[in-house]
Amino acid sequence: MEYGSLAFQALAATIKIVFMILGFLMPLASILTWMERRESAMMQDRLGPNRANIGPFKLWGITHFMADAVKFLFKEDFVPPKAHKFLFMWAPIMAMAPALIVAAIIPFGPPLCWNELLEKNPVCGQPINLQIAQLDVGLLFYFAISSLAVYGATLAGWASHNKWAMMGGLRATSQMMSYEVTMGMAVLGSFLVYGTLEPGAIVAQQTHIFSLGHYHSSWGIFLQPAGFVLFLTAAIAETKRTPFDIPEGEPEIIGYFVEYSGLRFGMFFLGEFLEIVVSSAIMITLFFGGYHWGNTIDNALLSHLPNFVFVLAMFGLWTVKVFAFCGFQLMIRWSLPRFRSDQLMRLGWQRLLPISIANVVATALVVLWAQQ
Amino acid sequence: MAVGVKVVNRPGSLAQQAYLPAIAEGLGVTFRHFVKNFFGNVTGNRKKTDIATMEYPEEKMKYPERNRGLHRLMLRDDGQVRCVACMMCPTVCPAHCITIVPEEAPDGRIEKRPMIFEIDELRCVVCGLCVEACPCDAIRMDTLDHAKPTYRRVDAILDKEELMSRGIQSTAVQGGVGAFWRERVGGQPQTPPAGAVVPAGAPHGPTPLRDHGHK
Ligand code: SF4
Ligand code: SF4
Numbered sequence: 001m002e003y004g005s006l007a008f009q010a011l012a013a014t015i016k017i018v019f020m021i022l023g024f025l026m027p028l029a030s031i032l033t034w035m036e037r038r039e040s041a042m043m044q045d046r047l048g049p050n051r052a053n054i055g056p057f058k059l060w061g062i063t064h065f066m067a068d069a070v071k072f073l074f075k076e077d078f079v080p081p082k083a084h085k086f087l088f089m090w091a092p093i094m095a096m097a098p099a100l101i102v103a104a105i106i107p108f109g110p111p112l113c114w115n116e117l118l119e120k121n122p123v124c125g126q127p128i129n130l131q132i133a134q135l136d137v138g139l140l141f142y143f144a145i146s147s148l149a150v151y152g153a154t155l156a157g158w159a160s161h162n163k164w165a166m167m168g169g170l171r172a173t174s175q176m177m178s179y180e181v182t183m184g185m186a187v188l189g190s191f192l193v194y195g196t197l198e199p200g201a202i203v204a205q206q207t208h209i210f211s212l213g214h215y216h217s218s219w220g221i222f223l224q225p226a227g228f229v230l231f232l233t234a235a236i237a238e239t240k241r242t243p244f245d246i247p248e249g250e251p252e253i254i255g256y257f258v259e260y261s262g263l264r265f266g267m268f269f270l271g272e273f274l275e276i277v278v279s280s281a282i283m284i285t286l287f288f289g290g291y292h293w294g295n296t297i298d299n300a301l302l303s304h305l306p307n308f309v310f311v312l313a314m315f316g317l318w319t320v321k322v323f324a325f326c327g328f329q330l331m332i333r334w335s336l337p338r339f340r341s342d343q344l345m346r347l348g349w350q351r352l353l354p355i356s357i358a359n360v361v362a363t364a365l366v367v368l369w370a371q372q
Numbered sequence: 373m374a375v376g377v378k379v380v381n382r383p384g385s386l387a388q389q390a391y392l393p394a395i396a397e398g399l400g401v402t403f404r405h406f407v408k409n410f411f412g413n414v415t416g417n418r419k420k421t422d423i424a425t426m427e428y429p430e431e432k433m434k435y436p437e438r439n440r441g442l443h444r445l446m447l448r449d450d451g452q453v454r455c456v457a458c459m460m461c462p463t464v465c466p467a468h469c470i471t472i473v474p475e476e477a478p479d480g481r482i483e484k485r486p487m488i489f490e491i492d493e494l495r496c497v498v499c500g501l502c503v504e505a506c507p508c509d510a511i512r513m514d515t516l517d518h519a520k521p522t523y524r525r526v527d528a529i530l531d532k533e534e535l536m537s538r539g540i541q542s543t544a545v546q547g548g549v550g551a552f553w554r555e556r557v558g559g560q561p562q563t564p565p566a567g568a569v570v571p572a573g574a575p576h577g578p579t580p581l582r583d584h585g586h587k
Contacts, residue, residue: 042409043402047425229392335402336395 029273030065040334072266087159095152096271107131109315157256168256172247178348183234185356189227203290220287235279243336280325291318444538455510461502469495489532493519
């Protein structure tokens with residue numbers, strides 16, 4: 001097959017999509033469901049689920065996620081009699097799909113050089129970008145699609161014909177709308193610094209961890225520390241987890257998925273973890289250099305390994321970063337108490353939004369000053 | 373609106389209002405615990421962790437010495453049941469879960485003994501009154517075990533043989549020491565007054581009334 005032909009591109013894209021979803025997102029999100037319980041247990045001096053096993057293979061109970069899936073499969077799939085059947089069916093998919101779609105713009109490795117797979121230090125005449133879709137609007141696409149996730153929660157709440165679910169759906173809506181503004185503003189800073197919205201290009205620039213000489217190619221965390229904190233806060237609020245789990249308070253309104261059972265509930269559950277993975281990956285992309293590990297390590301790997309091994313190694317390192325960041329998000333979830341609804345709104349509109357606007361203005365001034 | 377809103381001012385420093393230092397501190401605490409427990413657990417060195425979990429079927433919590441557990445019937449020196457079917461325990465039992473059918477004992481000095489002695493462990497409220505009531509240390513609850521789960525209710529009713537299977541010989545002197553118990557507890561060996569009936573086998577000298585297994 002010829003490089004660059006339509007068939008080649010289609011095949012490459014298909015392989016990338018299948019790999020990303022089945023090989024990375026789904027397994028990682030599933031493992032996170034177990035990891036969350038285990039990690040929280042370790043933080044609280046407990047042991048956590050460590051029993052599930054396949055024959056003699058126990059692996060610290062990692063197969064609990066399979067046991068969960070089997071359990072969800074065999075549970076009754078209850079649909080309330082007065083529910084809106086069609087929307088009730090679609091809401092879990094609406095909640096889960098955006099996270100999967102957004103993953104399309106995440107670069108997960110350096111370009112693979114098609115005609116120089118075995119060469120060290122390739123010229124890379126025929127690169128295959130390890131990123132499903134290279135969109136110039138990149139991050140805008142992320143906002144556009146991830147804000148669709150709110151429909152999942154809202155429709156679930158509305159279609160269930162349950163007042164508590166409805167309240168949960170409304171709370172989810174107000175929360176996600178409020179925090180999207182901050183999120184957009186936080187990313188604007190990164191946009192100003194790197195001069196592009198395309199995640200692949202943003203990552204490609206972050207070759208140094210931190211260097212004053214090439215401040216343009218430092219990691220985002222050093223150029224936009226305030227932006228990182230703002231984005232992190234907003235991203236956690238978007239995943240609707242503690243400390244921002246207003247839409248699902250167990251002692252008060254339970255949540256927008258109160259009427260869901262079986263595999264449909266499982267989809268909400270998994271969707272939440274998919275959002276964690278994807279938002280971690282986006283944060284790695286914007287603020288922690290994507291697949292880069294600093295100039296020295298990158299160059300050493302590049303010049304000593306055949307190209308495809310180099311790409312695999314970088315992908316492995318990227319996975320480690322994403323995994324660690326997911327762990328960090330879980331840690332936040334199990335360390336902080338939850339906000340009240342009005343505190344949440346005050347934090348979003350009166351604190352984070354002004355700070356994020358100030359951050360954009362300050363960044364713009366510094367960039368302007370640096371250019372002159 | 374008639375609803376009054378009381379605004380509570382909570383002055384705090386900028387650091388407090390920004391949440392971040394407190395968040396970092398909290399994350400530090402949880403992270404310390406996580407690292408300690410995680411590495412202790414991965415290296416198989418549970419001693420070095422703070423984990424309080426007991427992995428139940430494999431590890432069992434030892435009950436305290438004075439725990440009231442499953443009943444048992446104590447034995448005489450010759451291995452017979454020590455109970456004299458005095459009916460004290462079924463009388464005092466608030467749950468009415470002790471069933472005794474007495475019969476005549478072949479040994480004329482004992483008179484009575486239980487033919488049937490059953491305790492329904494499902495109805496028992498584990499109050500320990502039966503043990504308190506027993507005049508001759510025949511029933512005890514110091515097995516340091518709990519009633520076992522069963523598939524059928526009837527299996528939770530323990531009969532005489534089962535209760536005796538956990539029994540041991542009591543250290544209390546069989547037949548009692550009669551009117552001289554005060555002196556015996558005081559540790560003063562005494563010759564019984566003339567005409568007193570001393571039961572056979574009653575040892576002389578100070579005897580601990582019960583052996584609780586104290587160290
Ligand atoms: S422990 Fe209490 S309830 Fe149980 S058998 Fe003895 S007296 Fe009855
Ligand atoms: S109180 Fe003691 S001696 Fe009397 S019937 Fe109960 S177990 Fe037997």
